[in-house]
Amino acid sequence: MKYEELDQFIKNSNYQYLPHLSVDCVVFGFHENQLKVLLMKMKHADKWGLPGGFVKPEESLETAAGRVLQERTGLDNIFLQQFHVFSDPDRSDTATKVDFLKNAGKAFLKDDWFLQRFLSVGFYALVDFSTVNPTPDPLSEACAWLEISEVKSLIFDHNHILNKALEVLRLQLNYQPIGYNLLPDKFTMPELQKLYETILNRPLDRRNFQRKILSYGILRQLKEKRKGVAHKAPYLYSFDLRKYQKALKEGLQDVW
Amino acid sequence: MKYEELDQFIKNSNYQYLPHLSVDCVVFGFHENQLKVLLMKMKHADKWGLPGGFVKPEESLETAAGRVLQERTGLDNIFLQQFHVFSDPDRSDTATKVDFLKNAGKAFLKDDWFLQRFLSVGFYALVDFSTVNPTPDPLSEACAWLEISEVKSLIFDHNHILNKALEVLRLQLNYQPIGYNLLPDKFTMPELQKLYETILNRPLDRRNFQRKILSYGILRQLKEKRKGVAHKAPYLYSFDLRKYQKALKEGLQDVW
DNA sequence: GCAAAAGTGTTGGCAATACACCCATGC
DNA sequence: GCATGGGTGTATTGCCAACACTTTTGC
Numbered sequence: 001m002k003y004e005e006l007d008q009f010i011k012n013s014n015y016q017y018l019p020h021l022s023v024d025c026v027v028f029g030f031h032e033n034q035l036k037v038l039l040m041k042m043k044h045a046d047k048w049g050l051p052g053g054f055v056k057p058e059e060s061l062e063t064a065a066g067r068v069l070q071e072r073t074g075l076d077n078i079f080l081q082q083f084h085v086f087s088d089p090d091r092s093d094t095a096t097k098v099d100f101l102k103n104a105g106k107a108f109l110k111d112d113w114f115l116q117r118f119l120s121v122g123f124y125a126l127v128d129f130s131t132v133n134p135t136p137d138p139l140s141e142a143c144a145w146l147e148i149s150e151v152k153s154l155i156f157d158h159n160h161i162l163n164k165a166l167e168v169l170r171l172q173l174n175y176q177p178i179g180y181n182l183l184p185d186k187f188t189m190p191e192l193q194k195l196y197e198t199i200l201n202r203p204l205d206r207r208n209f210q211r212k213i214l215s216y217g218i219l220r221q222l223k224e225k226r227k228g229v230a231h232k233a234p235y236l237y238s239f240d241l242r243k244y245q246k247a248l249k250e251g252l253q254d255v256w
Numbered sequence: 257m258k259y260e261e262l263d264q265f266i267k268n269s270n271y272q273y274l275p276h277l278s279v280d281c282v283v284f285g286f287h288e289n290q291l292k293v294l295l296m297k298m299k300h301a302d303k304w305g306l307p308g309g310f311v312k313p314e315e316s317l318e319t320a321a322g323r324v325l326q327e328r329t330g331l332d333n334i335f336l337q338q339f340h341v342f343s344d345p346d347r348s349d350t351a352t353k354v355d356f357l358k359n360a361g362k363a364f365l366k367d368d369w370f371l372q373r374f375l376s377v378g379f380y381a382l383v384d385f386s387t388v389n390p391t392p393d394p395l396s397e398a399c400a401w402l403e404i405s406e407v408k409s410l411i412f413d414h415n416h417i418l419n420k421a422l423e424v425l426r427l428q429l430n431y432q433p434i435g436y437n438l439l440p441d442k443f444t445m446p447e448l449q450k451l452y453e454t455i456l457n458r459p460l461d462r463r464n465f466q467r468k469i470l471s472y473g474i475l476r477q478l479k480e481k482r483k484g485v486a487h488k489a490p491y492l493y494s495f496d497l498r499k500y501q502k503a504l505k506e507g508l509q510d511v512w
Numbered sequence: 513g514c515a516a517a518a519g520t521g522t523t524g525g526c527a528a529t530a531c532a533c534c535c536a537t538g539c
Numbered sequence: 540g541c542a543t544g545g546g547t548g549t550a551t552t553g554c555c556a557a558c559a560c561t562t563t564t565g566c
Binding site (some may be wrong): 020022089119171173198 | 311430431
C-alpha cells in the first residue's frame with residue numbers, strides 16, 4: 001500500500017465522512033469445517049483488527065457497511081446484519097491512534113479528525129468463503145481469514161465486538177435458518193451439520209439433526225450425490241430460497 | 257415551557273452534543289391491562305413523537321438514553337435495551353424541521369445544527385407505569401401515555417421505530433423473562449398473564465401459562481392473596497430476582 | 513344460589529432424544 | 540474385508556396443548 005494513499009485517506013476523512021461514527025464488520029466464512037473471520041493486519045501497529053470504515057454524509061449504515069465489504073471482499077449483496085453499537089467513550093484509546101500516526105511518520109494535531117472519539121456500529125456478515133477475495137484497505141497492510149478460536153488480541157475493543165457478534169449469531173440460530181450465505185449453492189447434509197456444530201461449538205446427533213433441519217422445509221434434496229469422496233457418497237442439497245426467505249422473515253418457531 | 261428554554265436549547269446544541277446522532281426511546285408501561293407507550297406532543301407541530309435526545313461528547317449511548325429517560329420519567333436505573341440504529345438518510349425530513357423552527361418564530365441557517373442529518377439509536381425501556389412522572393422536554397409541550405393500538409401518525413420515522421421495538425420485544429419474549437420491570441413488586445398470576453397476552457396481542461390458556469411460567473423457576477408464590485377483589489382471591493407472586501437475572505443472562509431455552 | 517374468576521389435575525399426541533442397523537467406498 | 544462415513548428406522552421420554560372440575564367470593 002503506497003504512502004500517498006494513506007496520506008490521502010487521512011487528509012480527506014474530515015470532509016468525506018460523518019464525524020465520530022464508524023462501522024466495523026465481523027465477516028464470517030466457513031472453510032474446511034472451521035468458522036473463520038476476516039481480519040486486517042493494521043499498518044504501523046502489530047495488531048489485527050476487524051474490517052471497518054466510515055459513513056458518508058448521504059449513506060445509510062447498511063450502505064456504508066456494504067461498500068466497505070465490497071472493497072474488502074469483492075462481493076456485492078453480502079448478507080449483513082447490524083447487531084450492536086459500541087459507544088463506550090474509552091473504546092478506542094487515543095494512545096493507540098497517536099502511535100499509529102507517529103509510526104506512520106505523520107504529524108498530528110490535537111483535534112485531528114482521526115483522533116476524535118468514535119462510536120462504532122457493529123455488523124456481522126455471512127459469506128461464501130470460496131468467493132471472497134480478501135483485500136487490505138489504506139490503513140492495513142494485509143487481510144486474511146483466521147480461525148475463530150485462534151484469534152488473539154485485536155486492536156481497540158474488536159475482541160469484544162467479535163464476541164458479541166458470535167453471541168448474536170448463536171442466538172439467531174434459534175429462530176432463523178442459516179447456511180444459505182455461508183455455503184456454496186450445493187452442499188451435503190454433513191457439511192451443513194458441521195456448520196451448525198462449528199457455530200455452536202458442540203457436536204450434534206447426525207440423525208436428529210437431519211430430521212429437525214428437514215422439518216423446517218427449507219431444503220431440497222437433489223438427485224445428485226457428492227462425487228469423488230471416500231466412503232458412501234452423500235446427497236447434495238440446496239436451499240429452497242423462497243421458503244428460506246420466508247423462514248428468515250417469520251422465524252422458525254415461537255415459544256409463546 | 258418557556259420560550260427562552262427552547263431558544264437556549266437550540267443555541268447550545270452544537271457544542272454540547274455530538275453531531276448527527278440522537279437516541280430515541282420507546283418506553284413501555286403496563287396499566288389497566290393495556291400496553292402503553294410514553295409519547296411527547298411536539299411543540300409547533302401537531303404531532304406526537306418518541307422521547308429522545310442527544311449524546312454528550314463523553315457519554316456512552318446507554319448513559320445518554322438513561323439521562324434522557326431520567327428527565328422524562330423521574331426514574332433512575334431504568335431497564336434499557338438498545339435495539340436498532342435508524343440511519344436512512346431521509347429518515348428525518350428537513351421540511352418538518354424547517355417548519356418547526358419557522359413556527360417557533362426562529363430564524364434558521366442552511367447549516368443549522370438542528371437541520372443536519374441525524375442517525376438515531378433506538379432504545380426500548382420497560383418501566384413500572386405507576387412510578388413514572390411524565391415530564392415534557394424543551395421541544396415538547398406535553399407528555400403522556402398512549403395505548404399502543406391507539407398510536408396514530410408520529411413525527412419522522414417514529415412509527416417505524418415503535419414497531420421495530422415491539423417486534424424485538426415480542427422476539428425477546430421467547431428467550432428472556434419479562435415482567436420484573438413492568439409490574440409492581442407483588443402481582444398476581446392473571447396480571448402477569450395479561451401482560452404476556454397484551455404484548456403478544458393474543459389470548460393464552462390460563463393453566464398452561466401458569467405451568468410454563470412457573471417452570472422457568474423465576475417466580476415465588478407468596479403467602480398473601482390479593483384482597484378486596486371480587487371473586488376468588490388470587491395469590492400474589494414476586495420475582496426471585498437472582499434467578500430472574502440468571503435467566504436474563506443465560507436465556508430461557510435453546511432450540512439447538 | 514348463581515355468576516365470575518381462580519386454583520388444580522388429566523390425557524392424548526407430537527416432538528426430541530437416544531440408539532442400531534444397513535449401505536457404499538477406498539485402501 | 541475392514542474401517543469409515545453416510546443413509547434410514549424405531550422406541551422411549553417428556554413436553555405441550557386441549558380440556559373439566561372444584562373452590563372462593565360478591566351480589
